[in-house]
Amino acid sequence: MGFAAYSDPLLKFMLWVGLAIFGVTLLLLVQTMLLRMQLIVRQRREQRLTEQWQPLFAQSMTAVPQSLPPIAKSDWDAFLKLWNHTQESLRGESKHKLNQLAWACGMGHVAQQLLDQKSMRARLMAVTTLGHLQEKNAWAKLKRITDDPHPLLSLTAARALMQIDAKAAVAELLPLFTRRHDWPLNKIANLINEAGPDAVTGPLTQAVESAAPEEFPRLVRLLGAAHSDEALPAIRRILQSATDDRVISACLQALRDPDDVELARTYVRHPSWFVRVQAVSALGRVGSKNDRDALIAPLSDSVWWVRYRAAQALAGLPQVTLDEVRQIRESITDRFAQDILTQVIAEKQTA
Amino acid sequence: MNWTDWITGLQWFFVLYFIGSNIGYILLNLLSTRTLRTYMEARSLGDLPAYSGYEPPISILIPAYNEEAAITALVRSLALLDYPEFEVIVINDGSEDNTLATLQHDFSLVVFPEAYWQRIKGKGVRAIYRSMTYPNLRVIEKEHGGKADALNAGINASRYPLFCAVSADSILQSDSLRRAVQPFLENPLTVASGGTVRIANDCEVKNGFITGIELPKSGLALMQIVESQRTFLFGAMGWSELNAMLIISGAFGLFRKDTVIEAGGYLTSTSGEDMELIVRLHHMLRLKGSPYHITFVPDPIFWTKAPENSRALKTKRVNWQRRLAESLTLNMPLLFNRKGGAVSWLAFPFVTAFEWLGPVFEVMGYIFMISGFALGLISWQVFSVFLMVAIGFGMLLSVTALLLEELSFHIYPKTSQLAKLLIAVVLENFGYRQRVSLWRFIGLMRWLFERKAPAK
Numbered sequence: 001m002g003f004a005a006y007s008d009p010l011l012k013f014m015l016w017v018g019l020a021i022f023g024v025t026l027l028l029l030v031q032t033m034l035l036r037m038q039l040i041v042r043q044r045r046e047q048r049l050t051e052q053w054q055p056l057f058a059q060s061m062t063a064v065p066q067s068l069p070p071i072a073k074s075d076w077d078a079f080l081k082l083w084n085h086t087q088e089s090l091r092g093e094s095k096h097k098l099n100q101l102a103w104a105c106g107m108g109h110v111a112q113q114l115l116d117q118k119s120m121r122a123r124l125m126a127v128t129t130l131g132h133l134q135e136k137n138a139w140a141k142l143k144r145i146t147d148d149p150h151p152l153l154s155l156t157a158a159r160a161l162m163q164i165d166a167k168a169a170v171a172e173l174l175p176l177f178t179r180r181h182d183w184p185l186n187k188i189a190n191l192i193n194e195a196g197p198d199a200v201t202g203p204l205t206q207a208v209e210s211a212a213p214e215e216f217p218r219l220v221r222l223l224g225a226a227h228s229d230e231a232l233p234a235i236r237r238i239l240q241s242a243t244d245d246r247v248i249s250a251c252l253q254a255l256r257d258p259d260d261v262e263l264a265r266t267y268v269r270h271p272s273w274f275v276r277v278q279a280v281s282a283l284g285r286v287g288s289k290n291d292r293d294a295l296i297a298p299l300s301d302s303v304w305w306v307r308y309r310a311a312q313a314l315a316g317l318p319q320v321t322l323d324e325v326r327q328i329r330e331s332i333t334d335r336f337a338q339d340i341l342t343q344v345i346a347e348k349q350t351a
Numbered sequence: 352m353n354w355t356d357w358i359t360g361l362q363w364f365f366v367l368y369f370i371g372s373n374i375g376y377i378l379l380n381l382l383s384t385r386t387l388r389t390y391m392e393a394r395s396l397g398d399l400p401a402y403s404g405y406e407p408p409i410s411i412l413i414p415a416y417n418e419e420a421a422i423t424a425l426v427r428s429l430a431l432l433d434y435p436e437f438e439v440i441v442i443n444d445g446s447e448d449n450t451l452a453t454l455q456h457d458f459s460l461v462v463f464p465e466a467y468w469q470r471i472k473g474k475g476v477r478a479i480y481r482s483m484t485y486p487n488l489r490v491i492e493k494e495h496g497g498k499a500d501a502l503n504a505g506i507n508a509s510r511y512p513l514f515c516a517v518s519a520d521s522i523l524q525s526d527s528l529r530r531a532v533q534p535f536l537e538n539p540l541t542v543a544s545g546g547t548v549r550i551a552n553d554c555e556v557k558n559g560f561i562t563g564i565e566l567p568k569s570g571l572a573l574m575q576i577v578e579s580q581r582t583f584l585f586g587a588m589g590w591s592e593l594n595a596m597l598i599i600s601g602a603f604g605l606f607r608k609d610t611v612i613e614a615g616g617y618l619t620s621t622s623g624e625d626m627e628l629i630v631r632l633h634h635m636l637r638l639k640g641s642p643y644h645i646t647f648v649p650d651p652i653f654w655t656k657a658p659e660n661s662r663a664l665k666t667k668r669v670n671w672q673r674r675l676a677e678s679l680t681l682n683m684p685l686l687f688n689r690k691g692g693a694v695s696w697l698a699f700p701f702v703t704a705f706e707w708l709g710p711v712f713e714v715m716g717y718i719f720m721i722s723g724f725a726l727g728l729i730s731w732q733v734f735s736v737f738l739m740v741a742i743g744f745g746m747l748l749s750v751t752a753l754l755l756e757e758l759s760f761h762i763y764p765k766t767s768q769l770a771k772l773l774i775a776v777v778l779e780n781f782g783y784r785q786r787v788s789l790w791r792f793i794g795l796m797r798w799l800f801e802r803k804a805p806a807k
Contacts, residue, residue, distance in 0.1 A: 011732055011736060015732075018739030021739070021740065022746075025747045029750055032757050033769070033773070035754070036766060039757075121392045124393075151537070152393045181539070184537045187536075304466070336466070340466045343463075343466045346463055346465075350461070350483065350486075
């Protein structure tokens with residue numbers, strides 16, 4: 001074999017492998033160039049389409065033009081992309097006007113067709129379009145898609161449902177908000193913000209009251225995203241009987257009302273540091289000058305974050321001046337408490 | 352066995368080694384293609400509202416040692432990042448130049464009485480400064496202890512749950528943090544994310560950001576673009592899909608602070624602290640059985656200048672190989688560990704065989720085949736098949752990386768740039784790759800005989 005020739009079967013095989021590699025490489029080179037050419041053609045087409053349709057979009061804000069140019073099948077994707085991007089930038093009545101234009105172009109039916117395609121991009125585009133169009137007839141299909149294992153597709157379908165009918169959608173989606181851990185919390189928060197507090201606060205509050213401890217922190221954070229005080233009574237009730245540290249911590253984060261000061265004080269000496277840190281922060285938000293002494297002890301806490309938040313809370317209490325904070329620093333003997341107060345005083349001075 | 356059997360055995364060993372390693376890379380490539388496709392589909396409709404206040408705040412850590420020339424531009428560019436809440440901490444690691452004075456002058460620094468929380472032990476912190484003009488900028492002045500020690504000091508001083516380690520010579524994109532944080536938002540189990548190193552030579556830079564993308568005029572830097580595409584776009588992307596990515600570039604990496612502190616922070620006894628930390632995070636979390644994710648973000652996130660002369664590139668590659676060797680040997684119990692999953696059974700053995708020890712087989716393979724052929728011990732047919740396989744696979748892998756780039760971000764928009772890259776993909780296999788293999792071989796030998804790589 002040391003002096004093998006091409007007649008050797010193994011060598012012959014290797015030769016074919018080598019030739020195949022070169023062949024595939026050449027094909028990929030060609031494919032790369034074709035892709036670039038395709039990209040250039042697509043970009044030109046998109047540019048042409050944008051130049052043609054952007055003025056029509058603008059015109060439709062006042063009245064949808066009577067005659068609209070036909071949209072070739074090959075332009076559906078580019079049109080819907082442009083249309084969806086424009087929709088994202090609009091508010092109020094303008095959105096409805098743009099919807100009328102899309103219906104007039106037949107894009108509602110196109111989106112329904114695309115919904116049944118296999119391509120993820122086509123389905124995403126369809127779901128987004130149907131959401132903007134508030135197409136009630138697509139409700140059942142969109143509802144099914146919320147169970148799709150692909151998080152982006154299912155979440156986009158959830159958004160579409162919210163756009164079509166926020167109240168009905170919340171009822172359908174609430175179990176998914178807690179169950180679908182692959183749905184990022186910030187994306188769900190976006191949905192809730194878009195739907196507005198009226199649609200979500202009531203059902204969310206009910207869900208919070210009946211939630212299992214592991215679901216609770218997630219739901220309380222979502223309630224926070226709804227920026228509503230309606231949920232506070234429920235949060236107070238839960239906090240009074242809660243034993244799970246995560247639940248307590250999440251509830252403390254949501255406290256905003258000075259009436260809750262007693263609740264916040266209760267947890268300042270809790271064994272879990274992440275409960276203590278939320279308790280001192282809550283005391284800073286809802287407490288008064290009377291809480292000065294309650295915040296001095298946590299300045300010597302073993303955890304830096306508790307000390308820091310306690311110092312911030314203390315310096316931020318109503319009617320507590322920086323001079324008073326300085327006096328407190330002089331009066332205490334614990335070095336850690338002194339250091340953290342020194343830092344917070346300096347922060348206040350440079351803010 | 353006589354000598355001809357030995358030669359036959361060896362020649363086939365080298366041919367099969369080259370085939371085996373390249374098949375491994377091709378499989379990784381296929382995996383990356385699938386992942387990248389899904390990623391790009393999701394990205395193509397990225398027009399849902401981006402912010403909701405749920406993006407975790409980030410501490411950006413910049414270790415600086417004798418960086419007076421670059422530090423101001425970098426810090427100013429960071430102030431313009433498109434992200435809701437972040438702080439910048441520059442750690443002046445006992446610089447011997449005017450790094451601190453430059454920062455003091457350019458950012459109106461004042462000494463700040465901070466209660467420094469030393470969760471990771473390290474060299475003494477002399478002072479902490481705060482900027483009067485940039486409220487979210489702090490500077491830590493400390494004794495020189497190396498990059499790892501500086502990063503640990505930065506972690507100690509950081510306020511936020513995520514920290515981003517950035518090299519002083521990196522150029523970020525305005526959306527770098529927004530892109531890098533996505534895995535943390537999408538999967539709460541994410542503990543680290545990293546991105547592709549893009550080559551900034553000859554690109555237009557304004558206010559610390561890339562404003563015009565050009566290919567480098569230097570042939571050597573051009574080859575490094577091809578190399579970087581291969582390493583990151585399908586190397587890192589493929590391993591990330593298996594949650595077995597072993598390397599996040601030290602130039603830009605986003606980490607969950609608590610997890611890094613739990614792992615003990617950056618290791619100061621190695622100069623490959625960036626690679627070592629990732630391997631150690633896998634090691635710690637796999638062995639504990641804690642679910643986690645270390646993710647690659649394929650978007651262009653940061654840019655850096657590539658060496659344009661052989662000497663500088665050689666130094667870089669030699670040191671890289673030594674650091675890789677240190678990172679792997681320090682975490683050897685992870686290899687074939689029954690709790691280690693894809694890291695222990697796929698990534699670690701693969702990187703050991705083809706990245707760490709690869710240069711030995713590659714260099715020996717070339718020497719053996721060339722000398723065997725020259726001495727008439729190996730037939731020209733076997734020699735030509737060897738070259739065909741080694742060079743052909745090299746080209747195939749580079750072309751597929753370029754194809755992935757074309758399928759995804761097409762960073763280089765001009766057709767002439769693509770043509771230039773296609774030529775580089777071919778030429779890279781005639782000299783450049785072999786030279787890099789030789790430098791990595793030297794790095795391996797130096798690691799073996801000198802042990803510690805020079806500190807960064």
